[in-house]
Amino acid sequence: VRYFYDRYEINPFSPDPDGVLLFRDAVAEAEIMRCLSEAGFHVLGGEAVLHDTEGIWYLMQEGIARLEGLAEIFMSRAFMKMRPHIPQLSGRMTARDGRIQLELLDENRPIEELQPLMRAIYEKQHYYRLHTGEFLTLTGLEDWFGLARALTEEGQAACAAQAEDNRSLTAFRASYLKALLEEAHLPLTVNEEAKALTSFRYQAPPAAIHELKQYQTVGYQWLMMLDHLRMGGILADEMGLGKTVETIAAIERVNALEEGCAPSLIVAPTSLVFNWAREVNRFAPGLRVQMIQGSQAEREQLYQALKTDAPQVLITSYPLLRRDIEWASALELRFAVLDEAQQIKNAQSITARAVKRLKARTRVALTGTPLENHIGELWSIMDFCLPGYLPGYAAFLRRYSEEGDLEDLRRRIRPFLMRRVKEDVLAELPGRLEETLYAEMTEAQKKVYDAVVWQAKNRVERAVRERGFDRAQVEILSAMTQLREICCHPALCMDGYIEGSGKEELLIDVLLPALEAGHRVLVFSQFTRMLSLLEQRLKAEDVATLYLDGATPTAERQALTEAFNGGEGQVFLISLKAGGTGLNLTGADMVIHYDPWWNPTAQEQATSRAHRLGQTRPVTVINLVTHGTIEEQVLRLGEHKKNLFDRLITPGETLPEALTQEEVMALFRDTLCSDVKVLTDDEVAGIEQIEETYIREEFIYCM
Secondary structure, three states: OOEEEOOEEEOOOOOOOOOOOOOOOHHHHHHHHHHHHHHOOEEEOOEEEOOOHHHHHHHHHHHHHHHHOOOOOOOOHHHHHOOOEOOOEEEEEEEEOOEEEEEEEEOOEEOOOHHHHHHHHHOOOOEEEOOOOOEEEOOOOHHHHHHHHHHHHHHHHHHHOOOOOOOEEOHHHHHHHHHHHHHOOOOEEEOHHHHHHHOOOOOOOOOOOOOOOHHHHHHHHHHHHHHHOOOOEEEOOOOOOOHHHHHHHHHHHHHHHOOOOOOEEEEEOHHHHHHHHHHHHHHOOOOOEEEOOOOHHHHHHHHHHHOOOOOOEEEEEHHHHHHHHHHHOOOEEEEEEEEOHHHHOOOOOHHHHHHOOOEEEEEEEEOOOOOOOOHHHHHHHHHHHOOOOOOOHHHHHHHOOOOOOHHHHHHHHHHHEEOOOHHHHOOOOOOEEEEEEEEOOOHHHHHHHHHHHHHHHHHHHHHHHHHOOHHHHHHHHHHHHHHHHHHHOHHHOOOOOOOOOHHHHHHHHHHHHHHHOOOOEEEEEOOHHHHHHHHHHHHHOOOOEEEEOOOOOHHHHHHHHHHHHOOOOOEEEEEHHHHOOOOOOOOOOEEEEOOOOOOHHHHHHHHOOOOOOOOOOOEEEEEEEEOOOHHHHHHHHHHHHHHHHHHHOOOOOOOOOOOOHHHHHHHHHOOOOOOOOOOOHHHHHHHHHHHHHHOOOOOOOOO
8 A cells, every 4th residue: 555645655554754744635544544444454564464355355345446436546467367256157967987977167167166156155145255366246146046055965965974076976966956957947068878867767677577557567667767776765655556566576676687686675564574475475486585583592593694595585574673783784785675664754763763774775665654744754764765865854854844945845855756646547446435424422422521621621731831831742642632532432531431422323323324235344443442342332233343453463464354355244443553554455345434633644544455456346435523522623633734745745643743832722722512611610510520420530541
């Protein structure tokens, strides 16, 4: 910095020339010093020096313009090269050695600092400084934000995996990035090999199982494509469409094509292990199958034997895999298949952590309900299929809440989630008629219900007030369950109750004429004691029944299924949790859901026991709901969950996680059957009498 007065040159950071008295412009000099100071300059060796990048940016954007109004500015060529400019970005995607190379260009010049630049755009910074010192202005690049966010996440994943080149992408990430570029209409060139990888084109060899229907062949080809590209995915077809046979076809074909193929492991609920073994033997009799079962010592011996003589297919259950994971995780597997993969919906569960330790070339999750309560469940299943593909769990929940960017999430998961519904692929499947029937409670039942609502509301309010909403979950769920039991039959939770149930009478009124008309019926309930009461009532009505709940042994489950499909029994009473999956009950043409729950997909799975491939008659589905009670609230909340599922996936027995404190209290406030919400002294006395007669202070679960 120099000031010129006539022939005198003044360095403001040195003393004035000796013997010279100058009249200087103190105001102008102070303004120049203030401008330099605001930019971050400091004095070093008689010079004003600026090292701070933020200060340099300010100087270029605003400081120079201010200084030009005060003095003549001289800029070197090196400085001029640093002047900010708006980059003209374009992309180039190429493939090499099965991986995708993504290159970013500015006016056709490659940008070496891809990840740092993308992070700056993602963080919405105003500029980025290249290692050459050049500044890029980042305003006006909003269209690149989606790609920048994805590449930033990719960079974080690469760092976590200690990848050497985080511009080299696996094909499953590249397909998402390519979709982002195309949807934002960003300039991108893609070579042919990259197009093939990102478009998931693969001509699978024909399946050896000739019984596959056309849509099942598509599912088989999709699985083979994932295997060819060394990826994983979720086969989320609706129940009854044949996910099992499609998976077996893929395993069989891979074993036929590859000599010395590694074994494939199928993990299933305990009740379905024998069914898987039977289906593999039926559709691929050439495959050797080994069920992992027996005592701990016997299972250890089986795993040790696999080191020298492994069959092509191993089948185990989720409980046994949890115990055996040290042995199972030592295996090199071809396929790792999770049946009813919603078993790992809780990402923090022991089961989820165990299955994610399996080593397999291709990971496949089979589930008709990849999302039941919230999107965190979908994350857990995808984290098994494609580890590290989605953002971390906490970041995922923040970004994709129910009101979050679900379109972006659909874009991410679309290539790796296949879902078909019966109506779309089974033109030959008979129709389905669904209706909801409302039961009025008996007078005695209504009095009991109002009494329990009054008591439960006070108990829950007290628990919330004393311990807070989060710590009152046990009391809340207990109260809700007790009210739902009374809607079914007060005898479920009250000793000595003999006054009957309006819903039970409605069931009998519907059931007996249906049986006379030749229908055969499945009745589902979540309460096994309710099923026992119905079994007794139907026996008194001379109706032949079969019964299945969680205590039914696996072998007996299969025998009961075959007996019912063979014509034995008129009504099959089934626990929703125990029999809602894994059974083929096409011998029935009517399904009755005795009690609703928050999770509509559980009921849909149960309905699919009858309305599935192999059914030849139209199926009638009847939902029984007690009018003016908590069951109507349950239906509304269930519809909310179904809407979320439909928004994300398609065109449980726990307290729903999305319920707020206000919604919970509304359940008790709005479900009194009496039209009078303010009770008189006589009504209160009557309620207290009912409490003394029937209601136990300590609630006992009757699930």
